[in-house]
Every structure is written in C-alpha cells, then in structure tokens.
Amino acid sequence: MFIVDDILFQPFISILDAIHTLAVTEMYDIEAIQNELKENQLLYELGERDEAEYAQRKAELEAELETAELAHEQLDDKNIQIRQ
Amino acid sequence: MSDALYVYGVIESEDLDVEIDGVNGADRAYTVGYQSLSAVVSDIDTVEPERSDENVKRHDEVLQTILEHDGGRTIVPMSFGMGFKNQRTLKNVLRNARPVFSRTLREIDGMVELGLKVLTKEDADVDPEEIGAEADDRFDRISVNVVENELFSDRLVINRSYLVERADREAFNEAVGEFEDAHEELLVQYTGPWAPYNFVDIEITAQR
Numbered sequence: 248m249f250i251v252d253d254i255l256f257q258p259f260i261s262i263l264d265a266i267h268t269l270a271v272t273e274m275y276d277i278e279a280i281q282n283e284l285k286e287n288q289l290l291y292e293l294g295e296r297d298e299a300e301y302a303q304r305k306a307e308l309e310a311e312l313e314t315a316e317l318a319h320e321q322l323d324d325k326n327i328q329i330r331q
Numbered sequence: 332m333s334d335a336l337y338v339y340g341v342i343e344s345e346d347l348d349v350e351i352d353g354v355n356g357a358d359r360a361y362t363v364g365y366q367s368l369s370a371v372v373s374d375i376d377t378v379e380p381e382r383s384d385e386n387v388k389r390h391d392e393v394l395q396t397i398l399e400h401d402g403g404r405t406i407v408p409m410s411f412g413m414g415f416k417n418q419r420t421l422k423n424v425l426r427n428a429r430p431v432f433s434r435t436l437r438e439i440d441g442m443v444e445l446g447l448k449v450l451t452k453e454d455a456d457v458d459p460e461e462i463g464a465e466a467d468d469r470f471d472r473i474s475v476n477v478v479e480n481e482l483f484s485d486r487l488v489i490n491r492s493y494l495v496e497r498a499d500r501e502a503f504n505e506a507v508g509e510f511e512d513a514h515e516e517l518l519v520q521y522t523g524p525w526a527p528y529n530f531v532d533i534e535i536t537a538q539r
C-alpha cells in the first residue's frame with residue numbers, strides 16, 4: 248500500500264510526477280535484476296544454461312540494470328520519495 | 332612508484348611469498364608481519380581498486396590459495412577493497428586491531444567455510460521446509476556453525492555457508508554426496524573450501 252496523499256500536498260510536485268515515480272520504481276527494480284543476474288550465473292555453473300544462453304541473458308540483464316540505475320538516478324535528482 | 336598494499340587477509344605470523352594473479356594485475360602475494368600476525372598482501376597502485384568481477388575473483392582466489400597452500404592454515408579474510416597507503420599504515424592497523432585479529436584467529440582455528448546451494452530442477456515440485464529440515468539433520472552434526480544466505484531465486488531452496496573443521500571435511504563431502512544422490516529433483520552446488528567470510532565480521536574504518 249503506497250501513500251501518495253502527502254506528496255500531493257507538496258508544492259511543485261504534480262500528480263504526474265508522483266505517478267512517474269511510482270512507475271519507475273515498479274518498472275526498474277534494481278534488486279530484482281541483480282537477483283536474476285545471480286540466478287543466471289548459478290544456472291550456468293550448474294549446467295542448466297549453456298554458454299550462449301548465459302552470455303545472452305547476462306548481456307540483456309546488464310543493459311536492464313544500467314537503464315534501471317539511470318532511471319533511479321534521475322528520480323534521485325528530482326528528490327521525490329514514495330512511501331510504500 | 333606507489334608503496335600501496337592490498338590486503339587479502341590476516342594469518343598467524345608466517346613468511347610467505349607466492350606467485351599468483353592478484354588484485355589489479357599483481358603477480359605475487361606475500362606477508363607483512365607485525366608481532367604475532369602477518370597480513371597477506373600484494374603491491375598495488377591504488378588504495379581503492381575497482382570492484383570489478385575480475386578483481387573480486389582474484390581476491391577470492393588468493394585467499395583460497397593461501398588457505399590451502401603447503402598444508403593449509405587459518406586465515407581471517409578481509410572484505411574486498413582493503414588498500415593501504417604503505418606498510419606503516421598497515422602495521423598501525425595490525426597493532427591497533429591485534430586483540431581482535433588474534434581472538435578471531437583462535438575462534439576459527441583449523442576451520443574452513445563450505446558453500447551449499449540447492450535449487451529445484453525446472454518444474455520440480457518440492458517442499459522447501461522438508462528439504463531444509465533434511466539438510467539440518469544431515470549437515471548440522473558435522474559443522475560448527477551455519478549461516479543462511481539470501482534466497483535470490485524462486486528456485487533456490489537452500490543457500491547456506493557452513494563452518495567446518497578441516498578434519499570433518501571428508502565427512503561433509505560424503506554427506507553432501509549422499510544428499511545429492513537422494514534427490515534427483517534437485518540441483519546441488521557445493522563450493523569451497525573458502526576462507527570463513529561469513530563467520531568473521533571485522534570492519535576496518537581507520538585511516539588507510
């Protein structure tokens with residue numbers, strides 16, 4: 248359950264900003280991507296994923312992580328906090 | 332030329348000099364002594380090496396090599412990134428932290444860390460609690476301590492680090508083998524021996 252009421256009372260922060268912040272937080276979950284990277288590594292080490300599958304997934308996840316970190320940095324610059 | 336030193340861990344006083352790939356391209360690891368302690372170090376060109384996959388791997392490999400080298404020894408591992416400006420700053424830290432290092436060396440004397448990760452095979456239906464309890468029965472009696480690590484995947488049912496006496500390693504290996512044989516529905520990753528990272532908690536915040 249997130250609380251947006253007090254955000255809306257803050258000056259200069261629009262409902263669009265608040266919605267955007269929530270969307271970024273949901274879409275770019277850094278911890279979830281890092282966990283998938285660890286899982287990919289483990290499945291490769293255990294032989295369930297071959298080298299090509301592993302390398303492709305790793306590249307995809309690293310790109311996602313970079314995008315997510317960038318999105319979070321931009322949010323930090325705006326200094327909008329969402330309580331959940 | 333930099334006088335900086337990168338520290339991997341601390342052992343009881345001993346002269347070692349090993350050719351090995353170390354952090355930031357170092358090609359040897361050797362010891363710097365202070366009274367009853369020796370720090371295992373490499374020469375390095377910065378006190379803040381980059382935390383790259385390669386560097387982290389080399390940090391682990393040096394620790395593992397020193398742990399097993401020439402009959403093996405007890406090592407208190409440092410976390411990644413411990414660069415010191417020169418021998419003098421390192422020896423200052425060893426002097427100030429000597430009681431803590433000495434006590435920790437006694438506490439983990441003759442012990443190694445072993446890692447156990449257990450995953451379900453794709454689409455296998457298992458009861459994680461049951462598997463966990465079985466692992467308790469099989470491994471607790473031949474280990475000194477255990478730490479539960481993060482379950483970072485839905486398929487991970489066990490992610491543990493065990494602290495085991497060197498003398499019990501063979502028995503632990505056999506117990507893991509029997510566990511694996513009894514569970515076709517599971518994938519088992521058994522790693523080590525590692526320096527006991529998960530059972531040592533020393534943070535150096537002094538001037539480095």
